[in-house]
Amino acid sequence: AQKVTQAQTEISVVEKEDVTLDCVYETRDTTYYLFWYKQPPSGELVFLIRRNSFDEQNEISGRYSWNFQKSTSSFNFTITASQVVDSAVYFCALSAGPASGGSYIPTFGRGTSLIVHP
Amino acid sequence: DAGITQSPRHKVTETGTPVTLRCHQTENHRYMYWYRQDPGHGLRLIHYSYGVKDTDKGEVSDGYSVSRSKTEDFLLTLESATSSQTSVYFCAIRTRRGAEIDTQYFGPGTRLTVL
Secondary structure, three states, X not given: OOEEEOOOOEEEEEOOOOEEEOOEEEOOOOOEEEEEEEEOOOOOOXXXXXXXXXXXXXXXXXXXXXXXXXXXXXXXXXXXXXXHHHOEEEEEEEXXXXXXXXXXXXXEOOOEEEEEEO | OOOEEEEOOEEEEOOOOOEEEEEEEOOOOOEEEEEEEEXXXXXXXXXXXXXXXXXXXXXXXXXXXXXXXXXXXXXXXXXXXXXHHOXXXXXXXXXXXXXXXXXXXXOOOEEEEEO
């Protein structure tokens, strides 16, 4: 069975601080995908990133960066110099990958609510 | 934007009434999903479809049924709504092409209140 744990239910920071959202996962699949989604106060779910299990290269996109470590089963998300517009609930998710024969249905974590104060 | 719309966007209904939510997509995606989102539970899968007339249950399917008579529409029906089905419902598709293959993209959501 797959499991995604986002231990931080809520994080509060002041604008311009760096913040890291943790995601720890469990899976028996040999290949898998990891995802991050953002849900701003307006309610829509916005896809941020997908990472294949065979690609442990970290990724940076502007102020966002992701650190994938298979050794610790973690896929953490860092926002550098946070802004008020980053305030949202962030979800980490895991699905079977292309070689595992799985159903590709993601398992979602319960989300981390990030509040960025001006 | 994966071309997904949901209707209605908001609905208030009474216990015991039937409710149908519609998900419409314009990009010919084969896989479609219905989730509900509740505080403290994150996103939970209700039903999904892997083609026209091909559907399967998710982890919280009791009290819900689905239908997919054409590729672009995936309907979620609450046969007799209960207050426990008050929730935000999201439809999603799974891409099968492009750089982000096997990624789910979500519709805007439907907020359902059952009184």
